[in-house]
Amino acid sequence: MSQLFTPYALGPLQVANRIAIAPMCQYSADNGNATDWHMIHLGHLALSGAGLLMTEATAVSPEGRISADDLGLWSDANQAALASVVQAIRRHAPIPLVVQLGHAGRKASSRAPWQGGACVHLSDGGWQTVAPSAIAHAPGETVPIALDEMGLMQIKGAFVAAAQRVHALGIEGIELHAAHGYLLHQFLSPLSNHRTDAYGGSLDNRMRFPLEVYEAVRAAVPASMAVGVRLSATDWVEGGWEIEQSVRFAQELKQLGADFIHVSSGGISPQQQIPVGPGYQVAFAERIKRDSGLPTISVGLITEAQQAEDIIANGQSDMVALARAILFDPRWPWHAAAQLGAQVQAPPQYWRSQPREFKNLFGDTTLGQR
Secondary structure, eight states, X not given: OOSTTSOEEETTEEESSSEEEOOOOOOOOBTTBOOHHHHHHHHHHHTXXXXXXXXXXXXXXXXXXXXXXXXXOSSHHHHHHHHHHHHHHHHHOOOOXXXXXXXXGGGOSBOOGGGTOOBOOGGGTOOOOEESSSOOSSTTSOOOEEOOHHHHHHHHHHHHXXXXXXXXXXXXXXXXXXXXXSHHHHHHXXXXXXXXXXXXXXXXXXXXXXXXXXXXXXXXXXXXXXXXXXXXXXXXXXXXXXXXXXXXXXXXXXXXXXXXXXXXXXXXXXXXXXXXXXXXXHHHHHHHHHHHOOOEEEESSOOOHHHHHHHHHTTSOSEEEESHHHHHOXXXXXXXXXXXXXXXXXXXXXXXXXXXXXXXXXXXXGGGOO
């Protein structure tokens, strides 16, 4: 039996198989509001047969957006726009949903990747960024304002308010974005956090604000919702955040009741040197799973069915997350199930599409054979 297609639970969140669709920024929102693009993009991925669908990084405040076109969840209008997408998915697919909540910190006020991705300065219509310390992400970029106590309280409150909106939408889970060089990661990394107060210096101090945000979000939503964290396991820069610190952070999250950890890497510095290759981040997920006991999702150049099967069968992580691979092949789970001799869920409108050699791919579909 394929282990990739066995059910699993991320805390209270039940999934039909071990394939997650990772958050992927679309830079296609209107003042934070989901648009027709999100209906099409998330709608067709909801029919993919994956066990879990995560939305893109969803900003908790306007200044927390990576770009002016980011999805947000800070207003009633944002909530109503996303509700339309969620309701359409619910009508046609049983896939559970997770919203990734984030704040870009010093990496905010940027252009979309296809526009070059560069910082948008205040003089060009950008906005003032904030961060743990007044250190720009890269030379020539806007220098952020170091957050004071009031600023920290406001951001924590924005995460809580957004989490409550996620709950009101009837979505099953939340992932806090503490990876890829965004605000919570900026607190964790000594490369971006030069504070001398209780939120900087020692590892315990650098972990303090992200853990406070997690604790506040966890308390703001019912236990029936899963709450986890996306983490960069290493900065890939000497003297930066690394795997030993990630293990400690995961252990602290475990003590606070985290339901899962989603293990990525990098993003804090242009100086990063990443040895990219198939499954290049899986070893980090394996280490964190072993040493923290948290349910773990691995991601990063996982593109082949047998590769994903081996990761799960060997206990390296509990789920695998697909990003670029599922954009390129939105029916990746169908094809993987066919290759591994498993079954996958598909909408009845598509039952007649299964090739004759895989006649049991969708289970008993005889009603669709007229």
